[in-house]
Amino acid sequence: MTTKKTVGQRARRARFSAEFKQQALLKALKDGVPAAARELGLEPAQLYAWRSKAQQQGQNDEAQRLQQTELARLRRELARVEEENAFLKKAAAYFAKQPK
Numbered sequence: 001m002t003t004k005k006t007v008g009q010r011a012r013r014a015r016f017s018a019e020f021k022q023q024a025l026l027k028a029l030k031d032g033v034p035a036a037a038r039e040l041g042l043e044p045a046q047l048y049a050w051r052s053k054a055q056q057q058g059q060n061d062e063a064q065r066l067q068q069t070e071l072a073r074l075r076r077e078l079a080r081v082e083e084e085n086a087f088l089k090k091a092a093a094y095f096a097k098q099p100k
Contacts, residue, residue, distance in 0.1 A: 021050050 016024075028036035028047050037044040 021054075025051055025054060 024036060024040055024042070024047060027040070028051065030036075031039070033044050033047045033051075036042075037047050
């Protein structure tokens with residue numbers, strides 16, 4: 001016997017923890033997506049979406065690390081240039097005072 005849903009009723013979406021998703025992705029990597037999806041009672045498309053999101057997150061993390069590394073390098077370079085600039089100002093002032 002099937003029941004019809006009325007307009008006001010909504011299907012409940014299952015929410016899965018990050019740990020469950022990670023374990024499901026590991027199982028999918030080991031057994032293949034279709035087999036893991038069947039065993040876990042999920043749609044293969046759901047596992048593919050989780051995998052895509054995880055890969056994208058990994059790329060974002062890598063890009064962020066590269067940006068932080070570049071920012072640190074640029075800050076060191078800026079400090080070095082400011083130090084050189086301060087030295088050159090002192091040298092210019094010293095040589096401007098000396099009689100010719």
